[in-house]
Amino acid sequence: MGVYILRRLLLMIPTLIGITFVVFMIIALAPGGIGASLRVSGGEMEANTRAIREAYLEDRYGLDAPAPVQYVRWLGRISPIKFGTRDQIDPTGEFIRSPKTPKEPPLWSFFTEELPEDAEPVPYEFDLSAGLTDEQIAVQKSRAYRRQSQAYSQARAAMIANKALLDELIGRIADENALRGIRDSNGKIRYGVVERNKDVFENDARWQEVQAQGSVLIDAYDEAWRQWGILKGIFDAKPFPEAGFGNSWVSISSPDFGRSFTKSRPVVDLISDAIPITILLNLIATPIIYFIAIPCGMLAAVRAGSMFDRLSGAFFIALWSFPIPLAGVLAIGYLANNDYLGWFPVSGLHSTASEGYTYLPSVNTQGNWEPGYLLDLIWHVCLPVLCLVYGGFAILSKQTRAAMLDNFNMDYVRTAKAKGVAGNTIVMRHVFRNSLLPLITMFVSIFPAMLAGSVVIEQIFTVPGMGRLTLESINLRDRELLLANTLMIAGVNLIALLLADILYALADPRISYK
């Protein structure tokens, strides 16, 4: 058994990689590609400022790399086993990475014989003279790093801006000379085409301008390297404690899911905001489904063919086939509208007054009864829970009924009856227990759905749960958020499947995984 579980767990790794890769590539290959929402901008900006802004964003989030490269980088970040220079963790908990090197400027052979040499890290030493407290030293280290980090960003930004200006100039000349195929589908300059048509540019009246802009870019590149060298030197002097443990070749540290670039917040924070809400809804909904559906299913099986059996079956199927969006709107329109019943609140999870409430119902200082924080919350989730619940009865009760009926026809039931065992005991102790197997499977399949959330219900009731988060990440083409959500949902599904197989073995001694 242990070997079996281990094997299954190890198999999960390639499966997860496969799933996330496929999902990522589908989104990346869709029109617009990763980060499409970042490129949409208003008409207020001039073309070149817009290009500069785009270039900044692409540089910050690594969006200019090809999609598979972006994926592999993400894998490297979430992998607990890391290779190469170790990250450091600053006091606010942020991962500090070894600084990115400046990117080689395009078309440099147009402007210079050879590129300036890459700078070497400049060795740096912190002033650790006696008399400084540990705290002062930490502040000093962090300050040195921050200052240089800003200087390097400044230099890098200058380089990016100059590259965008060069692109603009080249684009203009190409447009004027009707050079086709100069841009790819996202509007980026294809440097290969430019190099092949060098003569077009050389013969243009603005070649001088191109030359001048090019040499400014080369200078900016050189300066960026210089600043990088200083920053790398400071980084190598380890201003912050290193993350995880290991050596400078291989280390183990916690995975970093990065941050969403459309919301610019850590993905872990976004998910941990959304998940409790989804779990809360489902923790209330699932027991309700089980406590109603299973007894009804049992009763329907015991009295198979009776009026109750038929009516409950028809009723549950009718509920199951009622569309959730319509139910949600009707519930709000009639149950929540004060012009009709007005029993429930329309949206949100707390009412305005609830901040002053105690946790449990109580009588406040004016002698009025207050529902308290807990009841207020439950009152607010009533309608979403109602919508989550009503469609779930049919499948579960039908499953229970079918499994029970199967067992009723078994020999051991006849034997028990012949022995004179009471009817109730047969149903509860023998038949029901043996019918549990399909119910286990059912629960396992419900569990992942609980975490994935229900998109429609969350949308109608404006519940900020996982369903909405996942939908947003797809609409906004947000790489980190999308991959983390996919990884989580896929992971939970795989674990649930494994759990189902283990539970099978526990519930049914005939099954074994040897």
Added chain:
Amino acid sequence: MQNKFGLKDFVLLVLVVIVMVLGVLAMRQDDRRWEQNETLVAKIDSIEQQLARLEGKLESGIIVSNGAGANGSASAATRDESWVRDPNVEVVWFDMPGFASDPRDDEGYRIGGTFQETFEAQPAKLTPILGEDVYGRRVQDQVCERLAEFDPETLELTGWLAEAWQYDPEGYWVRVKIRDIARFSDGQPVTAEDVRWTFHDYINNPELETESLRSILTQIEKVEVIDDKVVEISFNEPDAYNLQAALQFYILPKHFYEKFTPTQINQATALTMGSGPFKFANLNPDNQWTPGETAVLVRNEQYWGPKPALAELRFNVIQEDVPKLTAFTNGETDMINPSAPQFLEMTERADWEERAHSLKWLNMRSGYLFIGWQCGPRDGKLTPFHDKRVRQAMTLNLDREQMIRDIWAGLDYVAVGPNNPPSPAANPDIEPWPYDPERALELLAEAGWQDRDGNGILENEDGVEFEFEFTRASGGQTAERMQKYIVDRCAAIGIRCTPKIVDWALYDQILKNRDFDAITLGWSASAPESDPKQIWHTDSIQNQGHNFIQWDGGQDQYIDGLKAELDFDRRMKIFHQFHSLVHEEQPYTFIRVVPWKRFISKEFTNVHPYPKGLEQREYYTAPMQAN
């Protein structure tokens, strides 16, 4: 077989009881914490009130001295102008900012109350300048202030944090004097250093995600501190829009934001502090507002300007239309943005007048919807729309009033041009083109498009049939109805129109590559006048600029003239000429201007729609109706 109550069951039962007791205890514990919290909050409240009272006393003293200074024409003499850069250049002074409609003398004016506003989309963050969506900005506008604001009624740029400024007639610099009494919500004064820091170390810090504003403010060369309250902003080159840009970013407190690392600021959801009439009660980075929660602003008791009556502003989100309206009628929210059908349906109800202020008005942020015609080549081939007569015919062929009535519930107005009222840049003499299909056919015939073979489709001399592709974004019933109407109208005069429906994410690409014949899109406005260069200048045809229709009709002289003209009235004249040209040339068919629609609860009074927007600072809770 009998069920026996065995040891196992007993242990189980005991365990269950223990768990239950623990649960109850935990709740009690929580209860207690709530109580403690409440007493603390009450204490803070009282301290705050005390402070406010003290401050009121202090302030009345200051106002007296100000009032004396502002009385009569002698004021200019008493004003200290030692800070100016050039004594020969006029200094513009501004009075203490007040209310557009002062509620303080109203009978029944009351302090206190909570105003709940509902957004229809979730702002990702409320941190100033980083959170750049419309909703985030609405919250930030209550918390942060700028050197100058547009006057709500006249839309003139008026000093707010700035008491006076001196603007170089050549347009290279502006020197600004900050009000002495201006202070942030923690009581620290607003200084010149805060202005410098906000521009150079916040907006222009490449480690902060402020790209959007940074790339717009490139014309500002530097911001220098002259003395504690005087700051000088210099520009790279003179431009009519420089002043507006220089005075229109939020001034943030350096002493507050300096405490955080760039990453902390980047990832903050509501690290928002300023000098405005409201403030976030909680500015702890570990326990901020997060999207999904209701954002709560409380009155800034230390506010230096005209204090609002409301004690609290709340902002929540309801995305769907039905719940939004239900929440409003239930009284769960005080202000919503109703859909057009909802607005019509509710305002027809007999008792609605008593329940809500129903506002519908055009303001400086009202955008317009248009169809852009491809005036230049697409894939190296000219479309029929390169001829201005064809474009005029296309406009004449559309009954825009009917479109507005049938497609958008009749609440909108026919758009007249790139600037619409109430903007002073709109030319008041221009009437929209009428609906006149016969004239359209005449114009098309003049341009060479006639039905030569009698098949019902127009052809040109070469026998090429008139057909074009109409591009629109997917989704939305109204967009679909609009497309159907246009296809029908085109068919009626013998033009074959093929709709092309694309995902919104593809739009950017289509516009950049000029890969369309006709496309529908909307522009929104953010200021009373905005530089038309990016959308209209021929420079923006090349290199993927926003003149994606590739229109070149002699507009450049006006657009360049606008930029160079620093005088407001003369600039407006040029704007009007430009407007006439666009009207004549019809590179766009302007469809509709969308007014703002709001329902605001009748629990609040002194609610006025302004050309600038809404001013929640002025609202107060209405006295209860006696009935």
